[in-house]
Amino acid sequence: MSCAVSDALRTGSPPQCAPGAVLEADPWGEDLQLSLYLLYELHYRGFDGVDDAREWDPDLLRLRQALEARFLDALRTELSDAPRTVEDAFAPLLVEPIDHSGSLSHHLATEGELWQLREYAALRSLYHLKEADPHAWVIPRLTGRAKAAMVAIEYDEFGAGRADRIHAQLFADLMTDLGLDPKYGRYLDQAPAPLLASVNLMSLFGLHRAMRGALVGHFACVEITSSPGSRRLAKAMRRCGAGPAAEHFYAEHVEADAVHEQVVRHEVIDGLLADEPEFEADIAFGCAATVLLEDRLASHIREAWDDERSALRTPLLGP
Numbered sequence: 001m002s003c004a005v006s007d008a009l010r011t012g013s014p015p016q017c018a019p020g021a022v023l024e025a026d027p028w029g030e031d032l033q034l035s036l037y038l039l040y041e042l043h044y045r046g047f048d049g050v051d052d053a054r055e056w057d058p059d060l061l062r063l064r065q066a067l068e069a070r071f072l073d074a075l076r077t078e079l080s081d082a083p084r085t086v087e088d089a090f091a092p093l094l095v096e097p098i099d100h101s102g103s104l105s106h107h108l109a110t111e112g113e114l115w116q117l118r119e120y121a122a123l124r125s126l127y128h129l130k131e132a133d134p135h136a137w138v139i140p141r142l143t144g145r146a147k148a149a150m151v152a153i154e155y156d157e158f159g160a161g162r163a164d165r166i167h168a169q170l171f172a173d174l175m176t177d178l179g180l181d182p183k184y185g186r187y188l189d190q191a192p193a194p195l196l197a198s199v200n201l202m203s204l205f206g207l208h209r210a211m212r213g214a215l216v217g218h219f220a221c222v223e224i225t226s227s228p229g230s231r232r233l234a235k236a237m238r239r240c241g242a243g244p245a246a247e248h249f250y251a252e253h254v255e256a257d258a259v260h261e262q263v264v265r266h267e268v269i270d271g272l273l274a275d276e277p278e279f280e281a282d283i284a285f286g287c288a289a290t291v292l293l294e295d296r297l298a299s300h301i302r303e304a305w306d307d308e309r310s311a312l313r314t315p316l317l318g319p
Contacts, residue, residue, distance in 0.1 A: 001025060002034040005063070009038065009050045014059035022066040027074035028296075032067055033196035037188070039064040040203040044130055045184060068204055071197075075289050082288035086269060089217070089284035093224045093291075104298045107305075109232035114240045118178045119311055120301070121171075121246075122187045123195050128171040129184050130199075132157035134206030135219050141212045145271030153223070153260050153268070170249045177243030180316075190312040194297040201293055205286060213279030216272055217286025220264045226257035 001021050008015040025032040041047065042055040054060060083089040097103075108117060132154055139150055159165035172182035181187075205215035234250035237243070273280055304311035 001063075001067075002031050002038065005035045005038045005060075008060065009047060009054065012051065012054070015063050017063065022063075022070055025067075025070060027070050028193055028197065030193040030196070032070060033193045033200060036064065036067045036071065036200045036204075037196050039067070040200060040207070041185070043203070043207060044133060071200065071204065075292070076285075078292055079285065079288045083284050084281045086273070086280055086283055089287040090220065090224065090265070093221065093287075096228060102295075102298060102302065104301060105229040105232035105236070107302070108236035109239070112236050112240070114178075114242065115316075116305060117236060117240055117242055117246075118180060118316055121175055121178050122180055122312065122316060123191065123297075123301070125171065125175060125180070125182075125187055126185070126191055126195060127199050127202075129168050129182075131168055131171070134202045135215065137206040138212050138215045138219075141209050142268075142272060143275055146216070146268050146275065147271075149263050149267030149271060150219075153263055156256055156260070167249075167252075170245070170252060173245035174237075174242075174249040177246040187312070190314050190316075192300060192311065192313055194293070194300040198293045198297050201289060211282065211286075213272065213276070213282030214286030214289070216264075216268055216279075217283035217288075218290045219286075220269055220283070221287040221290040223257050223260040223264045227254050227261065230254045230257065 001015075001017050004015045004017045007013070022032075039060055042050070042060070046052055046055070104120070108120065135150075135157075136154055139147060139154070142150055155161075157167050159167070159169070163169065175182040202215070202218055205211045205218050230250040230253035234247050234254065237247040237250060269283060272283070301311040310316070
């Protein structure tokens with residue numbers, strides 16, 4: 001399917017997928033997740049040589065809808081027993097777990113090596129170089145308190161009016177310190193399925209007005225869990241001598257996201273529920289889906305590193 005999508009984008013023709021290909025595809029596999037990623041990218045920066053009008057090509061949209069349905073069905077199946085209330089979904093995230101054995105940030109802070117930090121940054125670049133963009137899609141779909149608070153947080157994410165402080169730019173600076181190529185999308189070919197799925201999730205939620213509750217849940221989950229992890233990753237960058245920009249990206253998020261956590265919980269979520277209480281289950285689903293996919297990605301990375309191999313599809317060049 002991903003070959004069919006790639007060919008369709010190159011040639012301008014409809015995607016030539018075999019009948020039943022979507023239904024037979026592994027919803028967690030590279031083929032489906034890469035296909036979705038390519039189709040979603042048309043709504044971001046597009047591709048060189050691809051007509052911008054393909055963003056709304058009906059044949060591509062039909063395929064995307066089928067892929068999304070397969071992905072969503074898998075998520076809902078995995079999360080059939082997940083919490084349905086905001087309190088139950090977010091309560092576990094407000095307490096630091098005692099067992100750190102599966103935590104990537106704890107591993108990197110205490111015993112991670114520079115090559116692992118470089119791999120982690122290359123993987124996360126597909127997320128962080130477009131971070132805040134899909135969340136901005138929810139702004140026109142909110143009202144009152146939720147909208148005002150969301151705009152306030154996004155203003156910080158986009159640098160508070162300064163291009164050099166846009167968080168995506170700060171991550172690009174981090175990549176430069178680590179000897180990585182900061183070009184947008186540079187490491188797509190090396191991205192494994194669990195990473196693609198985590199990025200596709202926020203695009204899926206962001207592009208659908210009907211899923212605005214899930215996007216708020218996703219956004220809140222990211223903000224709530226960011227500050228403690230960022231503190232450990234700043235320590236990891238400092239311990240490994242990654243460079244000032246590499247350390248600064250995570251140090252910036254320690255304080256900023258601690259503030260964002262309070263705003264998103266008490267203003268964005270509470271404001272949305274005051275206006276549209278029927279979205280509580282969707283907010284909880286967005287949170288649970290984010291935790292699920294982040295755990296799957298962390299497991300993939302740790303399994304690779306424990307086997308002393310790259311977590312990318314092909315290892316990075318350089319030191």
